[in-house]
Amino acid sequence: MKKLVILCVEDEGEVREAILRDLALFKPIVRVETADQVDEAKEVLAECAADREPVGLVLCDHLMPGTSGVDFLIELQQNAAYAATRKVLITGQAGLEDTVRAVNEARLHHYIAKPWQAADLQGVVRDQLTEYVLAAVDDPTPYIGLLDGPRLLQHIAATGRDR
Amino acid sequence: MRTLLATLNEPDAAVEDRMIAELDAILGQPLRQTATTGEMLFRQDDSIGGIIILLQGQVELFKRINNQEVIFHSQTAGRILGLLALTRLARAFFNCRTVTAVTYLRVTTADLDRALQQSEKLQYAFQTVLMRSMARRSTRLVELQTEVLALNRNLAQERDALARALQELRQAQAMLVESGKMAMLGQLAAGVAHELNNPVAAINRSADFLQEDLLALAAEWPDNGVLCEMLQRALTRKPLSSREQRARRRALAETLGDVDWAERLCAAGIDDAADFERLSADLPGTPDQRIDRLQRYYQIGQALRGTRNCARRIGDLVKSLRSYSRADSGQTAPVDIHEGLEDTLLLFANRLREVQVEKRFGSIPPVAGSTGELNQIWTNLIANALDAMQNRGTLVLVTEPHGNEVVVRIQDSGPGIAPAHRTRIFEVNFSTRQGRVEFGLGMGLFIVRNILARHHGRIDVESEPGRTVFSVCLPVADKHSIPAANKE
Structure with a gap:
């Protein structure tokens, strides 16, 4: 099993640490990569591509030095390699206009407002990674325990019948 | 006949x-x-x-x-x-x-x-x-x-005078509304800052107490100082950027030949295999349990550091908000211009992420005036500079003494002010922000000029593409009534 990569783009160190800690429970199936701005996030994506690691989820702040989170997500949406990658904005500062752009142009999958609650963040990550696994992973079995088990099992049963 | x-x-x-x-x-x-x-x-x-x-x-x-x-x-x-x-x-x-x-x-x-x-x-x-x-x-x-002609002429004159009076009244009203809004915002900000002050002070102190007690207990913990060392590490090590963290993890993965293990050591703040061996020598359990324990030690320190850093940031913000919005409605007192500029900058922090701020503060005496009103000047000028640069570029703040005056220059690297606009920017309701409601609606420089008039100050503007400078001159506070207090 390859671990799924969650890319977390956030410019504040303390916030990165907090997100990492909240996502620690997914450790057996997930590797969390962090970047403090979009340029670095692109380097991480390139490394993951070189190692053929599946990027399941991009968790992105909006207001950062350099490229904004929404612009990054839009760019990602236009790249076929990341069509299945789930895109989530986690921010306290995206205005209506940016958010609308993220939904319409980046096909944003979820919006998490700061400050967040650990359980909410974990729930969103579980659901989004489940969607990714259903869409892009051949064998969902290793992920049943930590993601949405019933849905994955249903999927396995359905595709099993087809075979 | x-x-x-x-x-x-x-x-x-x-x-x-x-x-x-x-x-x-x-x-x-x-x-x-x-x-x-x-x-x-x-x-x-x-x-x-x-x-x-x-x-x-x-x-x-x-x-x-x-x-x-x-x-x-x-x-x-x-x-x-x-x-x-x-x-x-x-x-x-x-x-x-x-x-x-x-x-x-x-x-x-x-x-x-x-x-x-x-x-x-x-x-x-x-x-x-x-x-x-x-x-x-x-x-x-x-x-x-x-007679009719004469009457008509009188009427026209009276009508013009009325129109002028009406326009002046409208300006005065707009200014009252604007300064009323500012005053209300100021009061709100002061109120919020006041309410935040106690809790943030308590958080600050609590974090200090936690650290004190934790370190004292850790020093007595019978594990040969491992807990103590891990806490100190998290508290004192310079936090790595995400890029540095990744580089370190890669290097470690290469020497260890195990990506997962490298990740776990990094998360626990451990440098290498030897470091792990030394720290975990006396810990109970399997290597898995031992690295977990070390990571928890390290995370406690990280959380404490995060709490202290963030509480200090909130504290600074509250302090600036309080001194910025000090409710001194029009009262004249010696004002430290540097303090006002710093407070204003801190409140603009979220717009300054991509702006290089150069502070060239000279040794200047206090000026006589109202802190709140002078802060309105800095706020308007800095907001305009950031608008002009679209929050990206270089902002230079210069202060210097000049005879019996203090000069404050606020320079931006924006596209400059068109010569045709240069004479109009101080007019009421003149705005190049077309319909965008941000900081105001063309009242900014008009208000600045009015505040300066009350302070016996002046404002000048020089502008060329890439360099626009607003220079504000304010008279130095009376030396007899005010003790000289310079601040760098």
């Missing part, structure tokens, strides 16, 4: 007397009629059927226009009334009312006609009286017209 021209040279009274004498002679002394003051001799649109010759007393001729009496002739009515009706062979043009007791004759058109045919003398006299009456009335019309 008299001619018309000869008659025209005679005085009024002589001509009129002769006209009446002729009429009397031909018509056999027609009856004299009398009327008291305020009687109507005829009304507009009456059919008069002749003329009225006024022998004594005065009348006035008026019309009703829009329900109002407008008097056209009183002195200029003349001796012969019903003239216009006679010349037009129509109904009365005016209303005729006596203003004194009067004596008059009524002569029908037929009688007049007959008399005129019989006497050439009467013809000349009547024509003369008629012409003089008409001449007087038309002179009167010219006077009236002149």
Whole structure:
């Protein structure tokens, strides 16, 4: 099993640490990569591509030095390699206009407002990674325990019948 | 035999007397009629059927226009009334009312006609009286017209003065509204800052206490100082950027040949395999349990560091908010300009992420003024600079003493102000932000100028593409009343 990569783009160190800690429970199936701005996030994506690691989820702040989170997500949406990658904005500062752009142009999958609650963040990550696994992973079995088990099992049963 | 021209040279009274004498002679002394003051001799649109010759007393001729009496002739009515009706062979043009007791004759058109045919003398006299009456009335019309023109001119002047007054009132009102808004925002900010102050102070102190107690307990913890070392590590090590963290993890993964294990060591703040061996030598359990334990130690320190850092940031923000919005409505006191600039910058922190801020603060004495009002100046100028640069570029703040004044320059690297706009930027409601509601609606520099006027200060602007400088000059606070206190 390859671990799924969650890319977390956030410019504040303390916030990165907090997100990492909240996502620690997914450790057996997930590797969390962090970047403090979009340029670095692109380097991480390139490394993951070189190692053929599946990027399941991009968790992105909006207001950062350099490229904004929404612009990054839009760019990602236009790249076929990341069509299945789930895109989530986690921010306290995206205005209506940016958010609308993220939904319409980046096909944003979820919006998490700061400050967040650990359980909410974990729930969103579980659901989004489940969607990714259903869409892009051949064998969902290793992920049943930590993601949405019933849905994955249903999927396995359905595709099993087809075979 | 008299001619018309000869008659025209005679005085009024002589001509009129002769006209009446002729009429009397031909018509056999027609009856004299009398009327008291305020009687109507005829009304507009009456059919008069002749003329009225006024022998004594005065009348006035008026019309009703829009329900109002407008008097056209009183002195200029003349001796012969019903003239216009006679010349037009129509109904009365005016209303005729006596203003004194009067004596008059009524002569029908037929009688007049007959008399005129019989006497050439009467013809000349009547024509003369008629012409003089008409001449007087038309002179009167010219006077009236002149009066109307003068009145119109006065009206136009008054209208312009009113329009100016209205515009000034609107400006004053807009400014009141704007400064009212600012004052209200200031009060709100001060209120919020005040409410936040106690909890944030408590968080700050609590974090300190936690650290103190934790380190004291850790020092006595029977694990050869491992807990203590891990806490100190997390608290004191310079936090790595995400790029540095990744590089370290990669290097570790290469030497260890195990990506997962490298990740776990990094998360626990452990440098390498030897470091892990040393730290975990006396810990119970499997390597998995030991690294978990070390990571927990490290995370406690990280959480404490995060709490302290963030609480300090909130504390700084609250402090700036409080001094920024200090409710000193117009009170004059020595003001430290550097403090005001720093507070203002901190409040703009989220717009300064991509702006390089250069502070070239000189040694300047305090100025006399109101902190709140001066902060409004910095706020407006910095907001404009950031708008011009679209929050990206270089912002230079310079302060320097200059004779008996302090100069504050705020320079941005934006595209500059078009020469055509340069003279208009201080006008009320002038804005190049088309319909975008951000910091204000074109009141900014107008308010700045007004505040500076109250502080006996000035503002100048120089602008070229890539470099726009607003220079504010403020007089130094009175040296006798204020102790010199410079702050770098």
